[in-house]
Amino acid sequence: MRKSFGANEVLKGIDIRFRRHETAVIIGGSGAGKTPLLRLLIGLDAPTDGHIWVDGEDIAPLDELELNRVRQTFGMVFQYAALLDSLDVFENVAFPLREHRQQLTKRQLEERVREMLATLGLGGKERHMPSELSGGQRKRVGLARALMLEPQILVYDEPTSGLDPETSRMVDDLIEETRDRFRVTSVVISHDMASCFRIAHRAYLLMDGRVVAEGTPSELADGDNAIAREFIAKSGVAPERVRRLVD
Ligand SMILES: Nc1ncnc2c1ncn2[C@@H]1O[C@H](COP(=O)(O)OP(=O)(O)OP(=O)(O)O)[C@@H](O)[C@H]1O
Ligand SMILES: [Mg+2]
Structure with a gap:
């Protein structure tokens, strides 16, 4: 190629x-x-x-x-995590689902996001803003987002x-x-x-x-x-x- x-x-x-x-x-x-x-x-x-x-x-x-x-x-994890700074952790991770899984109910979407955040050790961080997170936590949020569409x-x-x-x-x-x-x-x-x-x-x-x-x-x-x-x-x-x- x-x-x-x-x-x-x-x-x-x-x-x-x-x-x-x-x-x-x-x-x-x-x-x-x-x-x-x-x-x-x-x-x-x-x-x-x-x-x-x-x-x-x-x-x-x-x-x-x-x-x-x-x-x-593909899931893409960008350098510096590339989070949307104006959105909280939950919304950053929910973003791909809102774009590509519009058939999900509000409840299903919430469940998937919470489950993924918990899996990556980010339970309880849903309402934090990216600026409030450490570098390692930001990476994990970026990874959670990349994994949402399986x-x-x-x-x-x-x-x-x-x-x-x-x-x-x-x-x-x-x-x-x-x-x-x-x-x-x-x-x-x-x-x-x-x-x-x-x-x-x-x-x-x-x-x-x-x-x-x-x-x-x-x-x-x-x-x-x-x-x-x-x-x-x-x-x-x-x-x-x-x-x-x-x-
Ligand atoms: N969209 C583009 N348009 C024109 N040239 C490009 C484009 N993307 C990359 N290039 C050229 O391709 C070459 C290699 O790209 P790049 O420097 O991104 O490689 P890299 O290995 O990822 O480097 P780095 O480790 O610095 O990120 C560069 O000479 C760059 O000018
Ligand atoms: Mg490069």
């Missing part, structure tokens, strides 16, 4: 197969093309060339109406950036628990190598629009791909010092 913006080719032949119920982490420096790749995956952008298979369906040629259906397969695939863009180390580790736990509990496939973009080592079944190193290495984190860190070894060495994080949450 390829993607150009005008004359600028930002994805130069990508061939990735994300495995069901696993966590894939995409690493790579600024400008490598990680966010554009993620936007193609969830149907927010179309590739210039090639296919994007989601559950047996090529979404590359779909029109806007069909893409709206496909986008509901997505099969959860996509996170830099979930730990801007968080302190302890909160970052809590977010890693949350990503792994969510994958396990909701049986989702996770695709995570990250600059955080410790996070990658903790949660990734497979990692993909993206450089200048190409996947230059892929494998388990330890295969990347200690394998025979010199580019991957060097990229990981520069992060200063040693994989053997990180406690893995998977496998």
Whole structure:
């Protein structure tokens, strides 16, 4: 699959197969093309060339109406949670249901939102405003919102950036628990190598629009791909010092 913006080719032949119920982490420096790749995956952008298979369906040629259906397969957790600041926690999480599940009664909607908030340890926070929450709580509200439409695939863009180390580790736990509990496939973009080592079944190193290495984190860190070894060495994080949450 390829993607150009005008004359600028930002994805130069990508061939990735994300495995069901696993966590894939995409690493790579600024400008490598990680966010554009993620936007193609969830149907927010179309590739210039090639296919994007989601559950047996090529979404590359779909029109806007069909893409709206496909986008509901995905839950997206944005950097900094991207909550609506003028709405309280309950309304932020209820938002996707109000948009896409208009057949629900008021009571059903309330029940679903409360249940999800309780599941993510946010019971009692319904009427708090986003500004009253900690960074970790905001992430959980963002995740609750992303889970409301019961997505099969959860996509996170830099979930730990801007968080302190302890909160970052809590977010890693949350990503792994969510994958396990909701049986989702996770695709995570990250600059955080410790996070990658903790949660990734497979990692993909993206450089200048190409996947230059892929494998388990330890295969990347200690394998025979010199580019991957060097990229990981520069992060200063040693994989053997990180406690893995998977496998
Ligand atoms: N909507 C767009 N229109 C034009 N060019 C774009 C668009 N989105 C991304 N690009 C180009 O694609 C390239 C890679 O994108 P981007 O910098 O977002 O990658 P990234 O790997 O997500 O980086 P970062 O780690 O900084 O978020 C950049 O050179 C950028 O100019
Ligand atoms: Mg980006």
